[in-house]
Amino acid sequence: MTAQPVELLREMSSRALAMGDVEGMWPAAWFGQRAGIEDAPAVEAVWLDYGELRDGMESLEPSCSTTIRGCADVAVLTNDDRGRAAHHRSASRGVRASNIRRTISPDVLCEAGCPCQRTGGGFAGDHPAVPLKSHLVDDRIAVIGVPGAPFGSSMHVVTADRVVVRNISLYLDELQQTSMPVLTPDRRAPLRPTVRQLRILHLMTYGLTDEKIASELTVTSRTVRNDVNALYTMFDVHSRFELGVAYTRWMAGH
CATH class of the missing domain: 3.30.870.10 (Endonuclease Chain A)
Structure with missing residues (x-):
């Protein structure tokens, strides 16, 4: 050798x-x-x-x-x-x-x-x-x-x-x-984001706009906006910043 x-x-x-x-x-x-x-x-x-x-x-x-x-x-x-x-x-x-x-x-x-x-x-x-x-x-x-x-x-x-x-x-x-x-594990029921919503959350952490996320996932911008609004309700937040913080905490198990 x-x-x-x-x-x-x-x-x-x-x-x-x-x-x-x-x-x-x-x-x-x-x-x-x-x-x-x-x-x-x-x-x-x-x-x-x-x-x-x-x-x-x-x-x-x-x-x-x-x-x-x-x-x-x-x-x-x-x-x-x-x-x-x-x-x-x-x-x-x-x-x-x-x-x-x-x-x-x-x-x-x-x-x-x-x-x-x-x-x-x-x-x-x-x-x-x-x-x-x-x-x-x-x-x-x-x-x-x-x-x-x-x-x-x-x-x-x-x-x-x-x-x-x-x-x-x-x-x-x-x-x-x-x-x-x-x-991701079901850490905080009833938070059950779909696979697409998880992907949207992940891409949002990189600062991508709805349009860029839609392009990345091959869906329409309207679909992304609907999912983001659903995530606002799911995580009980009112802004993208709050959603990002809530998502990060959820991923960490808090």
Whole structure:
């Protein structure tokens, strides 16, 4: 090997934090291999397909005590009964979860009554750019989906390297801060904004006008104004400024 795997993971995580392109950084000869990688310094495990990823994340779940955060192009861990069961177990212990995808389909959103909704511990978001697939357990174990795997396959490297973990933590923070919220827990019934209203609220925090929001969401300005008026009533406010403050507090669980 010309470089240690952890060195490449550090470089990839640093480039992802800057929203740079990480494609082609992982040597093609390393795909599908454990030998020479799993026994390399700072590498805890190598998972060679999505089945191993699922098994591996489930093996980490019992020891997780605070957060499980992740980002990927598509959802692969929470769209069936097994994935939801693991999420319920961790959420019941107070573990906070966040998921960021380029597009989140309805089948991966938590159902009513999920423990994470009672604790305000869930976040799901759409983000237009997810350069590096990753999971972070308790801000101490990083699971990196190395880019460039052959079609239909995957490869994930698990590491507790402090540089990689720090980079991935900052990277996930940045993604969440700039994500479009898709579902937020039911923290203050009867506040139940629709998905479109959540998107409007999110865009309003960036100072976009009704017209620009309408263009972004491909709806009419009248539709946006109607939703904003409905949000005024829902949050019991009378101005965009008050709505922004109320939304920020609601998102924070207050």
